Amino acid sequence: MLSAADVSIQEVLRYFTNKGLDVGLVVPTATGMAKGIMDATGSVRDFLKASGVHDFDKQEQGGDHKKLVPTRIATSAGIVSTTTSLYRPVTKKGDPRLWIYGLAQHAEPGNVLVLIAVGNNELLVVNASNAGLVPGVSPRHGERLRIADCTDIDLEAILAPLLAVSRTVADELLALIRGISGQWHRGIAGKRRDTEVGRLLEELLGIRTNSSRLPDYKGIEIKSGRKGGKNRQTLFAKVPDWSISHLKSSAAILDTFGYRRATEKYERQLRCTVSARVPNSQGLYLEFSRDQALLHENSQHPKHPQVVAWRIEDLKQSLATKHPETFWVTAASRKSGDAEEFRYEHVLHTRKPMINALPTLLESGIVTVDHLITKDLDGRVKEQGPLFKIWKRDMDLLFPPGELHTF
Structure with a gap:
């Protein structure tokens, strides 16, 4: 379990x-180390499959297969060659297992082991818990940073042959944004709205407001925010899979967990953030299925312990479909009478998120789910999400470094 990691997963x-x-990412337990066995969790299975190393779904049970x-294995003491076994035991349901031969000589329970594919037939395992081995990873509690231990190993040099940079032309969209930059643009008069900075940009660019799962502009998603904003960033919207959910509609969720407030606009609403870390004030929290194939939204409500569920593959597909390339646009803002004005100043251009990191970020509470369900006075129910969000400070956990353009 990642929760047992002895260094920061982030x-x-x-x-x-x-x-x-x-x-x-694999975090061996004391029992697993003693028995020479580790569970191949859902995120690990997805990684092995996507990299072409191994597909557990096609593997038969038993030692013969x-x-x-x-x-x-890369540690602060150097690199050793070994073998990893991937198998499904005959016992139980054949839950996928893996074991790195000789691991006990190079790791301890709670260490964070990073699996990296080298082509489609070799693995590199980096023990990120070794002090000083992975730049930016703080040493374990009570352990001093022993840079001297790493004199015989250069992780940057080891990883260099595996790195590849993809290039995609986005000059057309950049030119459009550059054409409206350097000047102030007035939004709709009235109350400040978080979405106004993005709505206005799309209007200026001649892009129709996009509520689909597809990117906004010829394969490029556009996300806008105010300069200095500290809000969470929406990644994508995804309704639960109602066929595997206990509650079968947004209206049912609202009826069960919604609340009334003194307002003329809504009869009932549910606006809340749901995380895997702790239950929220409605008692809602996220939890993975044992095989990590499903993300459950559960509850402390005695009559409704199970609420809804998503298939992890569907969530990963939504992320990949929405963000093959993304322009993260930043705008300065100022008040102008009863309206807000924006000047679009920066674009961060990212490509291809690390979709296999999504389950880990959900399990760690870094990616959360927002409900935005309302019922108006005429009884009409509207769901603006559920929205899968991440704090802006954690964006680099999901997206490789992008190109910054300043106008």
Whole structure:
């Protein structure tokens, strides 16, 4: 379980995501180390499948069908060659397992092991818990940073052959934004709205407001925000899979967990953030299924312990579909009478999020889910989400470094 990690999962992910490397994370338990066995969690299985190393779905049970993968383990003491076995035991349901031969000599329970594919037939395992090995990862509690331990290993040099930078032409959209930059644009008069900065930009660019799962402009998604804003960033919207959910509609969620407030606009509403860290004030929280194939929204409500669910593959697909390329646009803002004005100043152009990091970020509470359900006075129910969001400060855990354009 990642919750047992002895160093920060965020710090580990940030380093490898900034390198543009898709990775799998494994945290061995004391029992697993003693028995020489580790669960291949859903995120690890997805990583192995996406990288072409192994597909557990196609593997039969039993030792005769075990796959052995050449492996190198990188620690602060150097690099050793070994083998990783990937198999499904005959017992139980054949839950996927993996084991790195000789691991006990190079790791301890709670260490964060980073799996990296080298081609489609080799693994590199980096023990990120070794002090000083992975830049930016703080040493474990009570452990001093021993840079001297790393004199025989250069992680940057080891990873260099695995790095690749993709280039995509976005000059057309950049030219459009450059054409409206350097001047103030007036929004709709009235109350300040968080979405106004993006709505106005799309209007100026001649783009129809987009509520679909597809990117806004010829394959490029546009996300806008105010300069200095500290709000969470919406990644995508995704309704639950009602076929596997206990409650079968947004209206049912609202009826069960919604609340009334003194307002003329809504009869009932539910506006809340749901996280895997702790239950919110409505008692709602996120939890993975045992095989990590499903993300459940559960509740402390005695009559409704299960609420809704999403298939992890569907969530990853939504992220990949929405953000193959993204322009993150930043605007300065100022008040002008009863309206707000914007001057669009910066564009951060990112490509290809690390979709296999999404389950880890959900499990760590870094990516959360927002409900925005309302019922008006005529009884009409509207759901603006659920919205999967991430704090802006954590964007680099999901997106490799992009190109910054200043106008």
